[in-house]
Amino acid sequence: MVLAVVPPPVTVRVPAKVNLHLAVGDVRPDGYHDLVTVFQALSLVDEVTVAVADEPGVEVHGEGADQVPTGASNLAWRAVQLLATHVGKDPDDPKVRVVIRKAIPVAGGMAGGSADAAATLVGLSALWRLEISRDELAELAGKLGADVPFALYGATALGTGRGERIVPVLGRHQFHWVLAFDRRGLSTPDVFDELDRLRAEGDPPRVGQVETVLEGLSSGDPRQLALLLGNDLQAAAVSLRPNLRRTLRAGVDAGALAGIVSGSGPTTAFLCEDGDAAVRVAAELAGAGVCRTVRVAHGPVPGARVITTEEPKPTPPEVHA
Ligand SMILES: C[C@@](CO)(OP(=O)(O)O)[C@H](O)COP(=O)(O)OP(=O)(O)OC[C@H]1O[C@@H](n2ccc(N)nc2=O)[C@H](O)[C@@H]1O
Ligand SMILES: Nc1ncnc2c1ncn2[C@@H]1O[C@H](COP(=O)(O)OP(=O)(O)O)[C@@H](O)[C@H]1O
Known part of the structure; x- marks a missing residue:
């Protein structure tokens, strides 16, 4: 058997x-x-x-x-x-x-x-x-x-x-974030294309040196890191979704240390002083009516990892002669 x-x-x-x-x-x-x-x-x-x-x-x-x-x-x-x-x-x-x-x-x-x-x-x-x-x-x-x-x-x-x-x-420091989801998504290639267009027409802002961001991270001080966050795609995302300007302002008005468009957007991410501050910022941002949904998160966390593997369940026995 x-x-x-x-x-x-x-x-x-x-x-x-x-x-x-x-x-x-x-x-x-x-x-x-x-x-x-x-x-x-x-x-x-x-x-x-x-x-x-x-x-x-x-x-x-x-x-x-x-x-x-x-x-x-x-x-x-x-x-x-x-x-x-x-x-x-x-x-x-x-x-x-x-x-x-x-x-x-x-x-x-x-x-x-x-x-x-x-x-x-x-x-x-x-x-x-x-x-x-x-x-x-x-x-x-x-x-x-x-x-x-x-x-x-x-x-x-x-x-x-x-x-x-x-x-x-x-780095062993934890940082606390508030995330504001926009009403619809944005296509990544469209945002890169928009940046190329903006650069052909003028001189949208460019981020500084990565080394300073790495120093900010290793300090563990969210106030220092907040000054160093930067995203070259932000101008393009805001150009395609002008409402993001209002969302970014609302997050800072609600008490975040800084706000940034996440990658190609349109999600905006707000760095906060600590976990309690993040909860307060999230509540105020949710009430401001500038986005679809607000979430609190922290980072860094591990990458993809298995969380469950139940014991193997044998199928009903097959009898081979
Ligand atoms: C912009 C970023 C920033 O982390 O993230 P998202 O905002 O999409 O999450 C990434 O570069 C997105 O990475 P990912 O979404 O995996 O991109 P891919 O599928 O490889 O590429 C989608 C398209 O984005 C553009 N693209 C992507 C990456 C890159 N370095 N240059 C590009 O120009 C290209 O037009 C490409 O055809
Ligand atoms: N498993 C998946 N989850 C989310 N989106 C996916 C998936 N597979 C393909 N897509 C497509 O990829 C596009 C980019 O989605 P996503 O990775 O969520 O966003 P972003 O590139 O902005 O981070 C979406 O338009 C979606 O239709």
Whole structure:
């Protein structure tokens, strides 16, 4: 008698990111821009469960689920196909179901789709019991999108190249954030295009040196860090969504130390003095009517990691003669 053991589903928790510093170079021949960025992973997380299934596919629930494709263009599904190909499985019949529970706003500049892809890579590595290092997964992740490798590592990190080359930034200080979600998302390529347009017409502001931001981080003083936050894409995001100017002002009026557009936006992120201040700022910002939803978060937090693996449940015994 042989027991056919189906491996149990694997659930992975994966963080959103904010860019504390985002310096954007000129557009390259491949359409990408060279970046120098400092990512921080925040306690706003998606959860992704991967399971062996006869009916493969992706299900999406939660924040913005109706705006996320469930077919082949879902970034998590592209991660399934890429990893399957990499390890010699059939990418068109991977026998996997992916269930995504979203809290990260869709097209919000917080890398939610990238997070789901990174979580899928980590989940499948556990489900398929692959001997594969984080660095090898990061190589694959970079093929899925510029932001995907960071979601594997989490914490705070320096990103260069397209943003996919990651070096950890050490530090033990926690920072407290308020996040304001806008009513609709913004397309990342549209925001980069808008920056190119603004630069062709004039001279939108450019962020300073990354070294000063790294010093601000290591001081652990949110007041110092607040002075150093900067994002070259902010002018472009505000140009496409002028209402963000009002949101940024409202956050500071509510008591935040500084506000910034997160990545390509339109989510705005407000750095606060401490956790209590963040709760107060969130309450006041929510009452100001300048955004759809407000969340409190802290960072840095770890990257994509498995949170549950139930004991294997044997299927009813199959008797082989
Ligand atoms: C802007 C950032 C900042 O962290 O984050 P988001 O705001 O999207 O979360 C990232 O660079 C987004 O990374 P990601 O969303 O993974 O980008 P990709 O899918 O690789 O690229 C989408 C498109 O964005 C533009 N793009 C992206 C990265 C980069 N370094 N230069 C670019 O010009 C290109 O037009 C590209 O076709
Ligand atoms: N798993 C996913 N979660 C969210 N968005 C996804 C996913 N797969 C594909 N997308 C698409 O990717 C686009 C960018 O989404 P997202 O990663 O949330 O935003 P951003 O690039 O601004 O951080 C969205 O328009 C969405 O339709």
